[in-house]
Amino acid sequence: MSKQRLHPISAVYLSLKNLKELIVPILIGFFAGNTGGPPGIFGIVVNYIWLAIFIYILISGIIQWKRFVYWVEEDELRIEHGLFVKKKRYIPVERIQSLDETEGLLHRSFGLVLVKVETASSGGAIANKAEAELTAITREQAKQLKKELMRRKEKIEEESEVEVEVEVPKPKPFFVMNPQELFIMASTSGGIGIVIATVFAFLSQFEELIPYEVVYERIGGIIQSATLLISILVLFGLFSAWAASVVITMFRYANYRVTQVDRDLIIESGLLEKKQWTIPMDRIQAIRMVKSPIRAPFGFVTVILESAGNVKMDSLMPGFALFPIVKEKQAVELVRHLFPQVSLDTQVQSLPKEVRIRYIIRMVLLTLIPIIVAVSILQWQGLWTLILVPFAVFLGFKQYESAGSYIGEGDIIVRFRGVQEHTLWTIRKRVQSMKVVQSIFQKRADVTHLQLFVKSGMAASRGVVRDLSSDRAKEMLEWYVPKK
Amino acid sequence: MLSIPREKISQKALTVWRIYGALFTLASLIPVGVSVYFVFWAEKISVWFFIGALALALVVAFFTIYAIPTLRYKRWRYEIRGEDLLIQQGLFIKTQTLIPLIRVQHVDTMQGPILRKFHLASVEISTAATQHEIPALEEAEAETLRQWISNWIKTENRNE
Numbered sequence: 099m100s101k102q103r104l105h106p107i108s109a110v111y112l113s114l115k116n117l118k119e120l121i122v123p124i125l126i127g128f129f130a131g132n133t134g135g136p137p138g139i140f141g142i143v144v145n146y147i148w149l150a151i152f153i154y155i156l157i158s159g160i161i162q163w164k165r166f167v168y169w170v171e172e173d174e175l176r177i178e179h180g181l182f183v184k185k186k187r188y189i190p191v192e193r194i195q196s197l198d199e200t201e202g203l204l205h206r207s208f209g210l211v212l213v214k215v216e217t218a219s220s221g222g223a224i225a226n227k228a229e230a231e232l233t234a235i236t237r238e239q240a241k242q243l244k245k246e247l248m249r250r251k252e253k254i255e256e257e258s259e260v261e262v263e264v265e266v267p268k269p270k271p272f273f274v275m276n277p278q279e280l281f282i283m284a285s286t287s288g289g290i291g292i293v294i295a296t297v298f299a300f301l302s303q304f305e306e307l308i309p310y311e312v313v314y315e316r317i318g319g320i321i322q323s324a325t326l327l328i329s330i331l332v333l334f335g336l337f338s339a340w341a342a343s344v345v346i347t348m349f350r351y352a353n354y355r356v357t358q359v360d361r362d363l364i365i366e367s368g369l370l371e372k373k374q375w376t377i378p379m380d381r382i383q384a385i386r387m388v389k390s391p392i393r394a395p396f397g398f399v400t401v402i403l404e405s406a407g408n409v410k411m412d413s414l415m416p417g418f419a420l421f422p423i424v425k426e427k428q429a430v431e432l433v434r435h436l437f438p439q440v441s442l443d444t445q446v447q448s449l450p451k452e453v454r455i456r457y458i459i460r461m462v463l464l465t466l467i468p469i470i471v472a473v474s475i476l477q478w479q480g481l482w483t484l485i486l487v488p489f490a491v492f493l494g495f496k497q498y499e500s501a502g503s504y505i506g507e508g509d510i511i512v513r514f515r516g517v518q519e520h521t522l523w524t525i526r527k528r529v530q531s532m533k534v535v536q537s538i539f540q541k542r543a544d545v546t547h548l549q550l551f552v553k554s555g556m557a558a559s560r561g562v563v564r565d566l567s568s569d570r571a572k573e574m575l576e577w578y579v580p581k582k
Numbered sequence: 583m584l585s586i587p588r589e590k591i592s593q594k595a596l597t598v599w600r601i602y603g604a605l606f607t608l609a610s611l612i613p614v615g616v617s618v619y620f621v622f623w624a625e626k627i628s629v630w631f632f633i634g635a636l637a638l639a640l641v642v643a644f645f646t647i648y649a650i651p652t653l654r655y656k657r658w659r660y661e662i663r664g665e666d667l668l669i670q671q672g673l674f675i676k677t678q679t680l681i682p683l684i685r686v687q688h689v690d691t692m693q694g695p696i697l698r699k700f701h702l703a704s705v706e707i708s709t710a711a712t713q714h715e716i717p718a719l720e721e722a723e724a725e726t727l728r729q730w731i732s733n734w735i736k737t738e739n740r741n742e
Contacts, residue, residue: 531714533677533679537674558711578680578682
């Protein structure tokens with residue numbers, strides 16, 4: 099493969115990147131030096147420094163682009179680049195996990211892609227970002243590179259004759275999110291629960307805080323209409339914020355599809371900015387099914403993949419949403435189709451009735467803090483916060499209902515609820531450590547919390563069952579570290 | 583839950599933790615002292631307020647210098663049991679962590695100025711997802727443990 103260049107548009111991107119790195123000192127310099135302009139020779143020097151910085155930012159990108167070459171040679175992806183110092187980075191083909199493509203707006207208008215080269219992290223403690231980034235190359239180049247790398251990879255892996263590559267048509271996606279699902283997902287994501295809660299709190303606040311009758315007698319309806327106006331404005335503000343988040347989410351998850359190619363899952367999504375991720379199935383650590391209280395009544399769940407590696411899909415979600423929104427039945431079927439050994443609908447062993455009260459008390463105790471604060475500030479008027487208690491009891495009850503565990507041959511399931519119910523499926527090999535946590539009170543009741551940790555991205559993801567009987571916890575620990 | 587691990591950490595850990603506690607008490611005393619001083623002069627409040635603040639400081643000192651380190655030291659245990667490492671800690675909430683040696687990715691020893699003075703080191707064990715620390719072991723002991731786990735991983739990898 100000959101030495102390849104990036105597309106010239108990269109110069110713009112690289113310049114912007116350099117600007118971003120310099121932005122803080124520039125701003126400081128700008129505000130510090132803007133005290134009416136320094137006089138005389140000093141002022142001229144300062145102006146020249148500004149000019150130099152400006153030129154540097156302009157030219158640095160161009161130089162970086164000119165210096166950047168990549169090619170594949172001797173089973174390595176080789177990259178040479180550098181502004182002042184020549185840097186060489188040779189990545190062995192077998193260490194390359196995947197190439198992820200992203201398209202910004204600029205990219206799309208020129209038919210280009212940004213390619214991130216993901217490698218198997220060598221287990222270092224330092225979070226290495228994508229090992230290499232090709233800022234902008236043509237689709238053709240990207241295809242070529244992929245082909246080239248695949249060819250070498252297979253040669254290394256099989257040490258056998260390489261068949262001539264034939265253009266394989268891309269298999270059909272096995273999961274596509276339809277517009278209706280997209281809308282339901284966007285309108286129920288995150289914000290709405292908080293919005294509703296805020297509105298309630300807000301309205302009840304006014305009922306309590308403003309003695310309407312007194313006000314009404316004194317200054318007629320002025321205050322009342324003012325509060326009404328403010329409430330309407332706030333409501334409108336909240337609604338707009340929510341609507342904006344809906345639109346953003348819809349753009350981001352439009353055309354969401356998942357395709358399986360050999361042992362890789364390819365996820366594509368986005369309307370304006372198309373994104374594509376490749377997740378090698380062998381790197382998946384755990385599968386998590388999440389039921390949120392808002393979506394569950396409609397029968398929708400989210401399925402998340404916890405995968406090792408350092409690609410983030412969405413800052414709002416942990417791990418990778420395999421199916422951002424899907425009917426529960428379909429979710430179970432699709433996951434089983436992908437991973438025959440996984441049954442997300444396995445019956446988990448619930449907890450004994452005796453611990454139900456512990457779940458409820460734990461939640462009620464949580465509400466004590468806001469209640470005490472409210473009462474100490476507002477005296478008896480603060481007592482309206484007691485409305486939190488029945489909610490807490492209800493949530494505790496639901497948490498108890500959700501909690502449970504299943505121990506299989508090599509696999510394990512823990513189910514637990516914060517506000518959303520999580521069902522976490524994983525295998526022994528993927529559990530990094532287990533923890534039992536027992537307070538003095540739990541010791542008396544012979545129950546314990548059990549936590550297990552799996553790798554997710556560059557961090558850990560936790561599964562937890564609270565107030566498990568000690569015997570069951572022992573079973574799980576023995577499943578984890580079998581007695582020899 | 584699980585059997586109690588056998589190994590205790592170094593006896594000197596007690597001294598080190600007491601030093602930490604003393605430093606903490608001092609650090610928290612400064613703002614208290616300053617505010618008491620100003621309140622005292624501005625408000626002309628009773629001397630009892632001053633005495634109360636002092637009593638509070640003594641209570642903090644008692645806990646951070648005496649009670650907590652003593653209990654913590656008593657509870658802190660670890661043990662390598664065949665193919666896994668078990669760590670136990672916690673005063674009123676007992677935590678036992680089970681880490682199969684196969685999952686260990688690397689082991690570091692660390693030493694701050696105070697630990698170095700006492701010839702102690704702490705050992706940090708990292709899996710792919712989690713970090714676990716055994717604080718305040720004798721230098722030699724920490725080194726041995728680090729070596730032992732590293733070797734165990736190497737031989738295990740070769741056998742796979």
